[in-house]
Amino acid sequence: MQSEHQKKIELDDDILQCKAQLQKVMQSAAGAVRAESTSGTQPHAGQVGQPIQSIQPAHPAQSENQDNSTQEQQQQKDDASDPRPSSQAVGARILPFETLHKTSTNNTANDAGEPDPPKPTQPAPKIQAALQENIDRLNEKIQEIDKLQESNQQLKRSLDESARFAADKQQRIEDLEHQLAEKINELSALKFCVEEYAATLAEQAQQLRRADQQKEDVEKRLEEQTLEWAKTIDAMKAAQEAAARTLLERQRELESLRAELSNAESRMEQVDADNARLLRENAELTEAIEDVRTQLGRQEEEWAMQDAVDDPQPEPYCEPCEEVISEDDVHLEQKLAAEDIPGFNLAEQILAEQRKASTARRRQLQRSGKPTQNGAIEHVMEQYFSNAPSAGGSSSSSRPQRIAHTHRFLSRQDEYLSDYQQTLLSDIVQKDIRRFCGHEAASASIRRPFPN
Numbered sequence: 001m002q003s004e005h006q007k008k009i010e011l012d013d014d015i016l017q018c019k020a021q022l023q024k025v026m027q028s029a030a031g032a033v034r035a036e037s038t039s040g041t042q043p044h045a046g047q048v049g050q051p052i053q054s055i056q057p058a059h060p061a062q063s064e065n066q067d068n069s070t071q072e073q074q075q076q077k078d079d080a081s082d083p084r085p086s087s088q089a090v091g092a093r094i095l096p097f098e099t100l101h102k103t104s105t106n107n108t109a110n111d112a113g114e115p116d117p118p119k120p121t122q123p124a125p126k127i128q129a130a131l132q133e134n135i136d137r138l139n140e141k142i143q144e145i146d147k148l149q150e151s152n153q154q155l156k157r158s159l160d161e162s163a164r165f166a167a168d169k170q171q172r173i174e175d176l177e178h179q180l181a182e183k184i185n186e187l188s189a190l191k192f193c194v195e196e197y198a199a200t201l202a203e204q205a206q207q208l209r210r211a212d213q214q215k216e217d218v219e220k221r222l223e224e225q226t227l228e229w230a231k232t233i234d235a236m237k238a239a240q241e242a243a244a245r246t247l248l249e250r251q252r253e254l255e256s257l258r259a260e261l262s263n264a265e266s267r268m269e270q271v272d273a274d275n276a277r278l279l280r281e282n283a284e285l286t287e288a289i290e291d292v293r294t295q296l297g298r299q300e301e302e303w304a305m306q307d308a309v310d311d312p313q314p315e316p317y318c319e320p321c322e323e324v325i326s327e328d329d330v331h332l333e334q335k336l337a338a339e340d341i342p343g344f345n346l347a348e349q350i351l352a353e354q355r356k357a358s359t360a361r362r363r364q365l366q367r368s369g370k371p372t373q374n375g376a377i378e379h380v381m382e383q384y385f386s387n388a389p390s391a392g393g394s395s396s397s398s399r400p401q402r403i404a405h406t407h408r409f410l411s412r413q414d415e416y417l418s419d420y421q422q423t424l425l426s427d428i429v430q431k432d433i434r435r436f437c438g439h440e441a442a443s444a445s446i447r448r449p450f451p452n
Contacts, residue, residue: 008155015148018141025134282433289430296426300419350432 011148018145
């Protein structure tokens with residue numbers, strides 16, 4: 001756009017220069033014509049763009065042309081100083097040439113209406129040559145002016161196109177401005193939405209900060225609780241270890257107690273077996289004593305019958321009684337007996353054996369803590385029954401063997417004892433055996449405490 005505007009300004013300057021030169025030539029030609037006294041034919045210009053054939057003679061209208069030229073110059077100066085658009089300046093600058101053309105046409109019409117003046121004399125050849133040169137230059141200038149007018153018309157068309165293009169651009173600009181306004185409205189709505197989103201995000205950020213604070217508080221509480229749980233777990237582990245150690249000790253104690261219990265049970269079983277064996281032996285001995293007593297009763301009856309036959313006045317029979325007969329009587333009977341009859345004190349022997357057995361039991365308890373059972377009784381029984389079994393093998397002896405031993409012992413004693421002594425001996429033996437072998441053994445097994 002700036003280059004086109006510059007071109008328009010240059011064309012306007014060229015047109016003004018051409019017009020100024022044309023006016024100068026016309027003024028100089030008019031002055032030359034006035035100076036000559038001769039008159040010549042006036043050249044007529046049919047239309048703009050045709051070459052001038054002759055110089056117009058002096059006429060009163062020339063003063064008007066001069067005034068018009070002066071006005072054109074003044075208007076050119078005003079146009080040059082006027083800061084209006086290029087299209088208006090071009091129109092103002094073209095106006096003087098049109099006015100000049102109209103002025104020349106009016107002059108031609110006035111010349112045609114006036115009568116021809118008298119023909120002057122022919123001008124000088126130099127003046128004719130100068131005029132011809134001026135005319136040629138004017139024709140060239142006119143041709144240049146025509147070209148400039150054509151270029152001016154092209155410029156007008158281009159200006160119109162530029163104006164239409166500018167109008168289109170203006171319409172496009174208005175559309176764009178309308179779209180821009182719509183976009184601005186949309187941006188305002190989006191800005192409002194963004195502000196709402198920003199407020200929502202701020203609230204969410206605040207909520208997140210509160211949640212983070214709560215999370216930190218919860219984590220702190222969890223850490224504290226974890227420390228407390230860790231301490232509790234350590235204490236529980238220590239307590240569990242102590243309980244495990246205590247349980248192990250208790251298990252060991254329980255195992256030892258179980259071992260002791262098993263030993264005690266085995267001892268109990270042994271004691272029960274011994275008690276059962278002693279009870280069986282006592283029962284067998286009781287039966288044997290009953291048999292012996294029955295046999296003695298039969299023998300006493302036989303002896304009584306024999307004594308009754310031999311001696312019509314038998315000695316009165318005294319029943320043995322513990323309350324009446326004492327140990328002194330027994331000793332007295334022993335002294336009164338024959339010298340070949342062996343004398344012995346059964347109670348003293350039993351008591352002595354009991355003392356020995358008690359002493360041995362105490363010593364054995366001090367050494368091993370295991371009391372012996374029925375040792376003294378078995379020792380005493382061995383004295384009365386020569387083939388009596390020992391404590392270890394008594395369980396294997398049978399009832400017939402014991403009965404045979406009893407009869408054999410009584411049969412030997414019958415040879416040295418009287419009937420009263422035999423009865424007394426059998427009662428004492430039965431009582432002692434029943435007391436020491438039966439009741440005492442059973443009560444001792446019951447009263448004996450278990451070893452710890």
